[in-house]
Amino acid sequence: xxxxxxxLIDLQAIDTIIINSKTxxxxxxxxxxxxxxxxxxxxxSLDKLQQQFSATDKKKKDKDQEIDELKQKVSKxxxxxxxxxxxxxxxxxxxxxxxxxxxxxxxxEAASAITGSLESISKDINVCKESVKTEEGKISSIKEELNKxxxxxxxxxxxxxxKRRVLVKQIEKSTYDLYMGIxxxxxxxxxxxxxxxxxxxxxxxxxxxxxxxxxxxxEIIHCPQCRRILYFRxxxxxx
Ligand SMILES: [Zn+2]
Numbered sequence: 063x064x065x066x067x068x069x070l071i072d073l074q075a076i077d078t079i080i081i082n083s084k085t086x087x088x089x090x091x092x093x094x095x096x097x098x099x100x101x102x103x104x105x106x107s108l109d110k111l112q113q114q115f116s117a118t119d120k121k122k123k124d125k126d127q128e129i130d131e132l133k134q135k136v137s138k139x140x141x142x143x144x145x146x147x148x149x150x151x152x153x154x155x156x157x158x159x160x161x162x163x164x165x166x167x168x169x170x171e172a173a174s175a176i177t178g179s180l181e182s183i184s185k186d187i188n189v190c191k192e193s194v195k196t197e198e199g200k201i202s203s204i205k206e207e208l209n210k211x212x213x214x215x216x217x218x219x220x221x222x223x224x225k226r227r228v229l230v231k232q233i234e235k236s237t238y239d240l241y242m243g244i245x246x247x248x249x250x251x252x253x254x255x256x257x258x259x260x261x262x263x264x265x266x267x268x269x270x271x272x273x274x275x276x277x278x279x280x281e282i283i284h285c286p287q288c289r290r291i292l293y294f295r296x297x298x299x300x301x
Pocket of ligand 1: 289
């Protein structure tokens with residue numbers, strides 16, 4: 063086999079590993095963001111519940127103040143009862159007490175309903191806090207796993223890049239430049255195997271005479287359509 067062609071085949075194998083490795087490393091932050099989503103959702107729910115609790119608690123305090131005021135009103139009205147002489151005025155006074163007591167009762171019922179709501183929100187908050195805790199635990203172990211994967215991939219990448227450096231030194235500059243030009247424009251695939259007179263890069267049919275030349279692996283031959291460098295290895299596993 064042509065020595066330069068052999069080196070290019072090896073270089074392509076290394077570059078494929080590098081490209082896949084970089085893709086893997088670059089996908090990790092996105093993966094972490096995706097795994098973060100359930101935690102963010104749980105935290106948002108918790109925030110909403112806590113806001114709801116504060117608003118309801120404020121309502122409860124206002125209602126309690128209203129109750130205090132109504133109690134004072136009833137009490138004042140009752141102390142004034144002995145001062146009233148006129149019967150008509152007295153009837154009106156009793157009516158006023160009755161109305162104030164009614165308002166007090168309504169306010170007390172409302173306060174009790176608000177207390178019920180507060181208890182219910184409180185329970186929901188506790189449930190939500192638990193799920194935040196669970197999600198935090200999950201994401202923390204996932205993050206640890208993914209960061210470990212990234213570190214391992216970085217390490218592997220370093221080793222492969224070192225191998226590449228050694229290999230590139232053996233390749234003639236013009237051949238290397240040719241390879242790099244194709245690699246950049248052909249999405250990381252510059253050197254491809256052929257079989258059954260087909261280019262494995264673009265699936266174009268290779269003219270029979272050219273295929274005979276490719277099979278000899280004695281020179282660098284480009285696919286007439288995609289310009290990739292072609293070689294022949296009679297092994298379908300390494301196509
Ligand atoms: Zn092709």
